[in-house]
Amino acid sequence: MLNAARRTLNLEAEAITAMAMRLDDRFVQAVERLYTCRGRVVVTGMGKSGLIGQKIAATFSSTGTPALFLHPAEGSHGDLGMLTRQDCVIALSNSGETTEVLAILPVIKRLGVSLIGLVGRIDSTLARMSDVVLDASVVREACPLGLAPTSSTTAALAMGDALAVSLLEKRGFDSEQFALFHPGGSLGRRLLLKVEDIMHRGVEIPLVAEHELGREAILEMTAKRFGMTGVTNPSGELVGVITDGDLRRHLERGHDLLTRTAGELMTVDPKTIAPESLAAEALRRMEEKKITSLFVCPEGGRHNGRGGVVGVVHLHDLLQAGLV
Numbered sequence: 001m002l003n004a005a006r007r008t009l010n011l012e013a014e015a016i017t018a019m020a021m022r023l024d025d026r027f028v029q030a031v032e033r034l035y036t037c038r039g040r041v042v043v044t045g046m047g048k049s050g051l052i053g054q055k056i057a058a059t060f061s062s063t064g065t066p067a068l069f070l071h072p073a074e075g076s077h078g079d080l081g082m083l084t085r086q087d088c089v090i091a092l093s094n095s096g097e098t099t100e101v102l103a104i105l106p107v108i109k110r111l112g113v114s115l116i117g118l119v120g121r122i123d124s125t126l127a128r129m130s131d132v133v134l135d136a137s138v139v140r141e142a143c144p145l146g147l148a149p150t151s152s153t154t155a156a157l158a159m160g161d162a163l164a165v166s167l168l169e170k171r172g173f174d175s176e177q178f179a180l181f182h183p184g185g186s187l188g189r190r191l192l193l194k195v196e197d198i199m200h201r202g203v204e205i206p207l208v209a210e211h212e213l214g215r216e217a218i219l220e221m222t223a224k225r226f227g228m229t230g231v232t233n234p235s236g237e238l239v240g241v242i243t244d245g246d247l248r249r250h251l252e253r254g255h256d257l258l259t260r261t262a263g264e265l266m267t268v269d270p271k272t273i274a275p276e277s278l279a280a281e282a283l284r285r286m287e288e289k290k291i292t293s294l295f296v297c298p299e300g301g302r303h304n305g306r307g308g309v310v311g312v313v314h315l316h317d318l319l320q321a322g323l324v
Helices: 002-022 025-035 048-062 099-110 125-129 151-171 175-180 186-192 214-224 244-252 279-289 315-320
Strands: 041-045 067-070 088-093 114-119 132-135 207-209 228-232 238-243 293-296 311-314
Touching: 002 151, 025 114, 025 132, 025 151, 041 048, 041 099, 048 067, 048 088, 048 151, 088 099, 088 151, 099 114, 099 125, 114 125, 114 151, 207 214, 214 228, 214 244, 238 244, 279 293, 279 315, 311 315
Parallel strands: 041 067, 041 088, 088 114, 114 132, 207 228
Antiparallel strands: 228 238, 293 311
């Protein structure tokens, strides 16, 4: 079984490598036609080629090139109506003679739509009728019977990825644009979710004045349930933080927590983050500093008490948002 698996992977890898070596100006022409397409990229193919075509269309759509899949058999029964003269078609067929695909070519040509053929035989009917031909031929299938599409479908899929990535780079498509098309995924959340979208606000923010006694700080920590509280000076600036760890350390030194002031109990220079920062950045800072909460201040500053400390974000908030 391992030998069969290795043979399969090696044959498919060799097919992709050989295809890469054959790339020429026709690939560049295909990318230019797709880039200048004023409509959508319509991908079509039958059987296994159709399944590959669906993935190629999905990859285009998620990387900045509007695309859809047209089933060629359904196309002959009305679905060709989705085509417009501004579209560009990529037709997949290993043999280049797939009946259902050939049946819709006359309509595609009549509309004057650009046709890119992704074929396994460059002397086929589909290749001859295409405006640009991409050679995705393979020496042999990985299937020992030479029947099941294996190396050929892998090569077609890889060629589709090569087109999508080339278009992505040509368009200057960046991670923020990618996230816009993937708002439901973890990557989208990492690239789009901001601290202000998940932070706690107003009376939920744990804060005490530095002249208040430790008793008040402990009550604030207990009521707000963040395991810490911020400490402000008379000007309302955030000057420190008291955490559960701070309280334990003072107890170990024999200090009376109830009679000492918050200013005496606090740790100076609390860690903050701006509300417009990405939530992923808040997670990075927490991991870096080994803390579980961050105060949220405009531009990351610390001023104006409850007016300046606009929020607090906890590790649990990031967990609930799906960033961890």
